Amino acid sequence: MISNHLLKFNGRYLLLSIFCFFFFKAQSQPKxxxxxxxxxxxxxxxxxxxxxxxxxxxxxxxxxxxxxxxxxxxxxxxxxxxxxxxxxxxxxxxxxxxxxxxxxxxxxxxxxxxxxxxxxxxxxxxxxxxxxxxIAPTVNMPSDFMDFWQKAIKDNREIPLDPKMTLLKDRSTEELNVYEISFQNYKPGSRIYGILCVPKAPGRYPAIFNPPGAGIHKIQGDLTTAKNGFITLQIGIHGIPLNMEPEEYKKLANTTFKRYRVEGMENKDTYYFKRVYLGCVRAIDFIYTLPEFDGENIAATGGSQGGALTLVTTALDNRIKYLAAYAPALSDLTGYLFDRAGGWPHMFKSIGSNKDRAVKSLQYYDAVNFAKQIKVPGLYSFGYNDETTPPTTMFSTYNSITAPKELYIAKETGHWYNRAQTKKRTDWLQNKLRKN
Known part of the structure; x- marks a missing residue:
């Protein structure tokens, strides 16, 4: 029996050689x-x-x-x-x-x-x-963690936002204007693209920011939530337009962006997600340029990669009032180095020659360390059968949060979300934003 194996190693497991149902990209509920x-x-x-x-x-x-x-x-x-x-x-x-x-x-x-x-x-x-x-996290917290990110945000804001909006007439409805938007981020000429939905009725509205799950794909926009009286902004993270043919996204996924999850990870200044994390903060800057935004009430939500980006954005931008993060990726990445599950994208499951440099660099990107900075109420949800963002890493993150928090476990789920989770998130976020 397994207990005998575990006892043999005196409390350590065993030394081993080492995604959108709603609002965010994740696997749909399996048939x-x-x-x-x-x-x-x-x-x-x-x-x-x-x-x-x-x-x-x-x-x-x-x-x-x-x-x-x-x-x-x-x-x-x-x-x-x-x-x-x-x-x-x-x-x-x-x-x-x-x-x-x-x-x-x-x-x-x-x-x-x-x-x-x-x-x-x-x-x-x-x-x-x-x-x-x-369950406690394995990742260390760098002493200059927030200094690193505050400087990066300050430097990034020296690049003009240069927001652009194009009305998508074929997507707009009697109730909503739907736009393809973009803004500069990270380097002059480098842009983040997204889909913005804004109610047409006169007034000022709360906003919901939705970063994407993993992969290379079109961003559709969240018209359903916007119809309930919210500005919604969904972004892509790869700096590519959103009006290409599906085959183009598949081609990019297998070529240019095939290894984006680990690209540059051995240096905290070159890791791919530095541009991404800064782009999420710039997305909040963009929302604040909208005359229809009420100027105060804003939430972030996403799942999987988008769940991690929700934690990151909330930690780095104190203008966000609420968050709902489902099955956040990039959480407790170093778990595999301690004989237990690590977070997506599982870069430490097979240990490479440059492990030590990657460990030090990725401390600045681990969702656990951002979770420790969160100061606003949040809803968190995941399943025990998740084989993409393992529940050990989810609890490493959740247990690190000291802000008001609510946990909604859907134990049977894998890396997908059921209707109860969807409804819980929708009701929780909209009720919070409407109270103010």
């Missing part, structure tokens, strides 16, 4: 599978104290009908790491039970089940939390 394992844990909330034993149960069904005597393969271990147990069993009357052991320190224990039927392989995941509120 139901024909074959299901019906995984469940012996604690309904999936939360355990360190040392408690986990039992995983399931019932194999194909299109709703129980399958008998089915081979169930399973792997168990700390999430995202090499499994400590790899084994199989035969179900009895469709049912099976797996003793999964325990953990000896706070973290997440994951079981991956694989079943082959009629030539097709099916996969399910279930993840147990052990004292998640005690």
């Amino acid at each position: 139901p599978q024909d074959l299901t394992a019906g995984l469940s844990l012996n604690h309904d909330n999936w939360v355990y104290n360190v040392g408690e034993k986990v039992t995983i149960s399931g019932t194999v069904k194909y299109k709703g009908q129980i399958l008998n005597n089915i081979k169930v393969k399973y792997e168990i271990g700390p999430e995202m790491l090499t499994p400590l147990v790899v084994d199989s069993l035969i179900s009895s009357n469709g049912n099976f039970s797996i003793p999964a052991g325990t953990m000896k320190q706070p973290g997440f224990l994951r079981c991956i089940v694989k079943i082959e039927h009629e030539g097709k392989q099916y996969r399910e995941v279930i993840t147990a939390a052990f004292d998640p509120n005690k």
Whole structure:
């Protein structure tokens, strides 16, 4: 059992060699599978104290009908790491039970089940939390962290904003004007592009800023929220226009921007995300140029990469009053160096020759260190089965926040968001902004 393996290493796991359902880019909710394992844990909330034993149960069904005597393969271990147990069993009357052991320190224990039927392989995941509120981050905080970013913002603002707006008549409605916008950022001539939605009715409105999830893709704009009486701004981070053909974005994703997530990461002044983080602050500068903005009430929200950028923007710009960050990426990146899951984009899962330089540089970009700077109320949400932004890294970030905070766990979800999470975010943000 896994507990024996974990005990053998005296509290350390095991030394290993080392995305838009709404508003932000993330994987859509997956379609139901024909074959299901019906995984469940012996604690309904999936939360355990360190040392408690986990039992995983399931019932194999194909299109709703129980399958008998089915081979169930399973792997168990700390999430995202090499499994400590790899084994199989035969179900009895469709049912099976797996003793999964325990953990000896706070973290997440994951079981991956694989079943082959009629030539097709099916996969399910279930993840147990052990004292998640005690998970502490692994990343260090540089002594000059905020000085570095305040200077970078000051230097960036010496470049004229040069805002431009083009009305998109085919996207606009009777209620809204929809614009493609751009502004200068980082270097003269370098621009950030976005889609801005502004209510047509006379008045001044609160604003919601939405940075994007990972990848290279079109930005559509959030007309739905804008119709409820909000200015909404969605931006792209790569400095490319938003009116290109889909094939052009795919080509860029496989060429120019293929490695943007790690480009320049060994130097804090050359990492790709320096331009991105500064561009998010400039987006707030842009919102403040709009005569329709009420000049006070503004929130940031996003998921995955956009969740990290939400934390970053809120930490760097005290004009933001509220935030809602879902499954933030770039969180506790160094986790893998401490024998546990690290954050997307998982650059330390395979250790390169320049690891030490990257570790020092990325301390200035880790979402955990921005989370520590947040001073305004926030809503946070993620799932335990997330294999892109692991829940260990999510709790590393959430536990670092000292500002008023609310956590909404959707434990069954992976790197996607369900309707309840969507509604929670929408209601929470709009109610906060309308109170003022």
